[in-house]
Amino acid sequence: MSKLKPVPTTTELNLLNILWKIQPATVKQVHECLSKTQTSGYTTVLKMLQIMHEKGLVSRDESQRAHLYKAHDSQTQTQSSIVKDLLSKAFGGxxxxxxxxxxxxxxxxxxxxxxxxxxxxxxxxx
Known part of the structure; x- marks a missing residue:
């Protein structure tokens, strides 16, 4: 049985929306973009990206000192997953x-x- 990726939380979606625009990106770049619209600490963004990496929502290039993060799936693929989940859970299909x-x-x-x-x-x- 294949392991399904979880549907991103609202916070994770905020970070994915940034990554879809500027990826690949460092934690610093993501944090700077996020800071334009909401208050969040650098370490919070780092931790969220680490969690998202563990969940398979983002990939991470560790070949340089500053790791580069990239959304694992396209915006369209993620939106489709969210809609399918909502369709199933809230509307009985x-x-x-x-x-x-x-x-x-x-x-x-x-x-x-x-x-x-x-x-x-x-x-x-x-």
């Missing part, structure tokens, strides 16, 4: 219920038109 809840009454007319185009293109592929 129903994509319809997930979309219905996500859209609710808050979708703009432009968003609805874009979604309609997406659905049309998906339907054409089948």
């Amino acid at each position: 129903s994509k319809f219920n997930l979309v219905q809840r996500a859209l609710g009454e808050s979708a703009s007319k432009d968003e609805i038109n874009e979604i309609r185009k997406l659905l049309d293109s998906l339907e054409e592929k089948k």
